[in-house]
Amino acid sequence: MEQEIQKELETITRLTNLVIDFFVNYSFHVIGAIIIFLIGLLVARWVSQLALKICNKHNVDVTLALFIASTTKLLIVAMVLVICLGKFGISVAPFVAAIGAISLSVGLALQGVFSNYGAGFTIILTRPFVVGNTIDINGISGIVTEIRLAYTVLSNEDGEMITIPNKHIVGEVIVNSFEYKIVEASVGISYHNQPEQAIEVIVSALKGFEEITSTPTPQVGIEAFADSSINIAYRYWIPTDRYFEIQYQVNLAVLNALKEAKIEIPFPQREVILKQA
Incomplete structure (x- = not known):
C-alpha cells in the first residue's frame, strides 16, 4: 500500500516539475504569443474595416466588398497564427504541406462549387445585370x-x-x-375593314393604360396577310412584376375597342366546291 502511494506521489511530483519547467522555459514565449495574437486580431479587424471603407468609397458591389474584407481578415489572422506557432519553436512546414494537400483534394471535390464562386465574381465585376x-x-x-x-x-x-x-x-x-418586359400580341381583322382604322383603335386602347411606358413607345402595325384576316400586331413595354395582369387587361380593352368600332374579327374561312359526277 505504501509503495503504491509512493508511486503516485512520484508521478504527481514529476508532473508538477514538468509544468514548472514548462512555465520557466516557455512563460515568456506563451505571454509573447498571446500578446502577438491579440494585437494581430486588432490589426486584422482594423485592416478589414479599412478595406470595406475603401470598397464602399469606390462603389464596389456590396457582396464583393464584404468578401474582400473577410478574406483580408482571415489572411492576417492566419499569418499571426504562423508567427505564434513559431514562438514555440513549432515548424509550420508540415502544416503548410498538409493544408496544401487538403486544399487540392477539397478543390477537386468541390470544383463545381468553386466554379459558381468564380462565375459570381465575374457577374459582380462585369455587372451584366443588377438587382x-x-x-x-x-x-x-x-x-x-x-x-x-x-x-x-x-x-x-x-x-x-x-x-x-x-x-x-x-x-x-x-x-x-x-425593370420592364415587352408584350407582343396580334389580332386578326376582316379584309373588308380598313387596317388604318384598326391601328388607330388599338393605339387609342393602349393609351388608356398608365402602366405602359411611353419610351419606348408602343408599336402597332400590319404583321401578316393571313388566309382569313389581316393580322394587326401590337408591342408595348410594361413592369415585369405585373406582366400577365396588364397583358390580360390590354387584350380585353383591345377586343372591346374593336367591337365598338364595328371592326370584324373573322373566323377561319374555307371555300368548299361541290362537283357532281
Whole structure:
C-alpha cells in the first residue's frame, strides 16, 4: 500500500516539475504569443474595416466588398497564427504541406462549387445585370432580387423564387430588359375593314393604360396577310412584376375597342366546291 502511494506521489511530483519547467522555459514565449495574437486580431479587424471603407468609397458591389474584407481578415489572422506557432519553436512546414494537400483534394471535390464562386465574381465585376433588372436566361425569366457569389435569385409575378447557380449564367445569352418586359400580341381583322382604322383603335386602347411606358413607345402595325384576316400586331413595354395582369387587361380593352368600332374579327374561312359526277 505504501509503495503504491509512493508511486503516485512520484508521478504527481514529476508532473508538477514538468509544468514548472514548462512555465520557466516557455512563460515568456506563451505571454509573447498571446500578446502577438491579440494585437494581430486588432490589426486584422482594423485592416478589414479599412478595406470595406475603401470598397464602399469606390462603389464596389456590396457582396464583393464584404468578401474582400473577410478574406483580408482571415489572411492576417492566419499569418499571426504562423508567427505564434513559431514562438514555440513549432515548424509550420508540415502544416503548410498538409493544408496544401487538403486544399487540392477539397478543390477537386468541390470544383463545381468553386466554379459558381468564380462565375459570381465575374457577374459582380462585369455587372451584366443588377438587382431589380428583368433577365431571361435559357428560357427562365424573372426579376433579380439577390446576387450572391454562388447563385443568383430571381422572382416572378407568381411570387416564386428561382435560384440559378452562377456557373449556369456566365457564358450564356442574357436578355436584360431592366425593370420592364415587352408584350407582343396580334389580332386578326376582316379584309373588308380598313387596317388604318384598326391601328388607330388599338393605339387609342393602349393609351388608356398608365402602366405602359411611353419610351419606348408602343408599336402597332400590319404583321401578316393571313388566309382569313389581316393580322394587326401590337408591342408595348410594361413592369415585369405585373406582366400577365396588364397583358390580360390590354387584350380585353383591345377586343372591346374593336367591337365598338364595328371592326370584324373573322373566323377561319374555307371555300368548299361541290362537283357532281
